[in-house]
Amino acid sequence: MIEVEHLFKKYGDILAVQDLSFAVEKGHIWGLLGPNAAGKTTTMRILTGYLPATDGKATVAGYDVFEQPNEVKRIIGYLPENVPLYPEMTVQSFLHFVAEIKQIPASKRKEAVEKSISLGALESVKGRLIKNISRGYRQRVGIAQALIHDPQVLILDEPTIGLDPAQIIEIRRLIKTLKGDRTIILSTHILAEVTQTCDGVVIINEGKLMASGSLQELTASLQEKDGIFIRLRDGGKEKVEHFQNIPGVDNVTTRDDGYAIEWTQGKDSRDDITRYVVERNWGLLEMRSLAMDIEELYLRVITGGRNNE
Amino acid sequence: MSNVWAVCKKEIKSYFTSPIAYVAITVYLVLVGFFFQSLIWWFNTQSMQMAQNPYYLQQMNINQMVFSPLFHNISIILLLMIPLLTMRLFAEELKIKTDELLYTSPISINQIILGKYFASLFVLLVMLMLTGILSSLTFVFGNPEPRPILIGYLGLFLMGAAFMAVGIFFSSVTENQIVAAVLTFGSLLLFWVMNWASYSAGGIWKEVLNYVSFFQHFDDMTKGILDTTDLVYYISFIFLGLFLTHSVIQSRRWR
Numbered sequence: 001m002i003e004v005e006h007l008f009k010k011y012g013d014i015l016a017v018q019d020l021s022f023a024v025e026k027g028h029i030w031g032l033l034g035p036n037a038a039g040k041t042t043t044m045r046i047l048t049g050y051l052p053a054t055d056g057k058a059t060v061a062g063y064d065v066f067e068q069p070n071e072v073k074r075i076i077g078y079l080p081e082n083v084p085l086y087p088e089m090t091v092q093s094f095l096h097f098v099a100e101i102k103q104i105p106a107s108k109r110k111e112a113v114e115k116s117i118s119l120g121a122l123e124s125v126k127g128r129l130i131k132n133i134s135r136g137y138r139q140r141v142g143i144a145q146a147l148i149h150d151p152q153v154l155i156l157d158e159p160t161i162g163l164d165p166a167q168i169i170e171i172r173r174l175i176k177t178l179k180g181d182r183t184i185i186l187s188t189h190i191l192a193e194v195t196q197t198c199d200g201v202v203i204i205n206e207g208k209l210m211a212s213g214s215l216q217e218l219t220a221s222l223q224e225k226d227g228i229f230i231r232l233r234d235g236g237k238e239k240v241e242h243f244q245n246i247p248g249v250d251n252v253t254t255r256d257d258g259y260a261i262e263w264t265q266g267k268d269s270r271d272d273i274t275r276y277v278v279e280r281n282w283g284l285l286e287m288r289s290l291a292m293d294i295e296e297l298y299l300r301v302i303t304g305g306r307n308n309e
Numbered sequence: 310m311s312n313v314w315a316v317c318k319k320e321i322k323s324y325f326t327s328p329i330a331y332v333a334i335t336v337y338l339v340l341v342g343f344f345f346q347s348l349i350w351w352f353n354t355q356s357m358q359m360a361q362n363p364y365y366l367q368q369m370n371i372n373q374m375v376f377s378p379l380f381h382n383i384s385i386i387l388l389l390m391i392p393l394l395t396m397r398l399f400a401e402e403l404k405i406k407t408d409e410l411l412y413t414s415p416i417s418i419n420q421i422i423l424g425k426y427f428a429s430l431f432v433l434l435v436m437l438m439l440t441g442i443l444s445s446l447t448f449v450f451g452n453p454e455p456r457p458i459l460i461g462y463l464g465l466f467l468m469g470a471a472f473m474a475v476g477i478f479f480s481s482v483t484e485n486q487i488v489a490a491v492l493t494f495g496s497l498l499l500f501w502v503m504n505w506a507s508y509s510a511g512g513i514w515k516e517v518l519n520y521v522s523f524f525q526h527f528d529d530m531t532k533g534i535l536d537t538t539d540l541v542y543y544i545s546f547i548f549l550g551l552f553l554t555h556s557v558i559q560s561r562r563w564r
Contacts, residue, residue, distance in 0.1 A: 011564070045409075049412070050412050050413050050562070051562060074415045078413050080406065080410075080413075082406040084406055084407040084409050086319075086405075086407060088323055088326050088327055089319075089322075089323070089326075097318075097319050100312075100315035101312060101316070101414040101415075101416050102414055102415065103311075103415050145410070
């Protein structure tokens with residue numbers, strides 16, 4: 001649905017995006033991750049036709065973003081980082097204006113405005129001036145305007161930034177319900193958001209692609225070993241040796257009042273370890289998987305990239 | 310065309326939902342009313358004095374003595390007012406980042422510029438039509454010639470439209486509205502007084518400076534003279550302003 005091939009963008013002498021390539025399938029939600037100034041917003045602006053790329057190719061639903069910008073703009077709904085709102089307009093008249101410039105035929109405009117108001121849960125503020133509504137509502141007006149023309153592709157730049165925790169959960173739920181046939185790309189700083197809403201991620205840093213793929217694929221490719229973390233009632237350094245003697249176990253380290261026990265990928269030693277602990281009556285308090293979470297994955301990808309340079 | 314209309318409607322609404330249009334139009338009408346009143350009083354006293362001499366009374370002409378100076382006065386008020394009416398057109402979009410919405414919608418830059426420009430022309434039309442009421446009063450109490458008055462109004466409209474094109478250009482250059490207004494006012498004034506330099510200039514420069522100046526083209530029209538040179542001048546000025554606006558917006562995206 002969305003394909004980016006060898007994309008470059010220069011601002012003066014600064015390379016904001018370099019040789020970026022990735023693809024997102026129809027009906028998927030993908031997260032665009034990266035530190036500040038990584039090129040996330042620039043990439044999104046290029047995809048939406050706001051900025052031209054310096055070099056490379058980007059297509060959305062088969063339309064070339066540079067050759068057929070109007071076709072692309074018609075099927076994309078875009079929520080920029082700074083929600084574009086006219087403070088002196090009411091929510092309803094603003095959405096009506098957006099419906100007009102998104103070329104919704106006059107006969108369907110009213111219906112589209114009403115639908116987007118109900119999608120954004122904006123009934124209670126629809127007659128109020130945008131300058132007088134809260135930040136959370138403004139964000140929702142931003143999402144409503146992105147959805148008004150029922151776009152096949154949604155591009156959301158930090159959709160939950162500046163919202164309180166309850167609002168964040170609400171927006172995430174909304175994004176998930178929007179999925180259906182739509183393809184969604186969202187950028188975020190909140191890593192938990194990615195695990196909760198996205199099917200895959202593109203991690204970029206300093207304009208370069210660091211990793212892309214589904215979360216499982218990425219974790220599997222980066223993780224060399226499987227393992228568990230266990231905590232005992234009476235822990236101690238001497239038990240490290242005990243664990244090392246269990247067949248299959250490669251590496252044992254102490255951390256946070258417990259032990260991180262790793263074994264080569266594929267050989268599951270969980271049964272052996274628990275049996276060992278229980279037979280000796282060491283008092284098993286906690287046991288959990290050491291599988292890489294998104295934070296670890298992110299840090300490993302970003303710093304790994306730095307080490308390579 | 311429907312895109313142009315959508316942008317135009319939005320801009321007209323925003324002129325009239327904020328106090329800008331009301332304040333500008335009110336101040337404009339108070340000033341024009343004052344000038345009109347003074348001119349009419351002066352014309353009346355002159356007529357009284359001339360009443361003793363039938364020859365001089367023949368020479369009294371309301372078109373020349375009231376309307377021609379009135380149009381000059383209105384043009385100066387427009388020179389002061391128009392920068393304030395055009396300053397927010399693009400500068401505000403840049404400042405509050407709504408340009409991102411416009412340029413990612415299936416609507417061309419030309420359509421956006423025209424929509425905004427037509428909205429500003431609408432405000433100009435409202436201003437001129439309201440003063441039209443004053444002018445039509447003179448037909449009740451006197452017998453001025455209508456043609457020179459109409460040509461004078463056409464002149465005002467064309468000149469105002471050229472001012473608006475300059476204003477919209479400077480509004481696209483910066484995201485600061487005050488800077489846009491100051492630049493617009495400064496350059497309009499410069500074009501206005503350009504012909505002063507022609508008194509001391511010689512040869513081709515004299516003609517060039519005279520041609521480029523707003524004043525020369527407008528002066529003819531206040532006297533009821535309709536010349537295609539003047540029309541061409543104003544229309545090319547408008548085109549140049551809008552074209553430069555387009556170039557500025559386009560070049561900003563490529564930077």
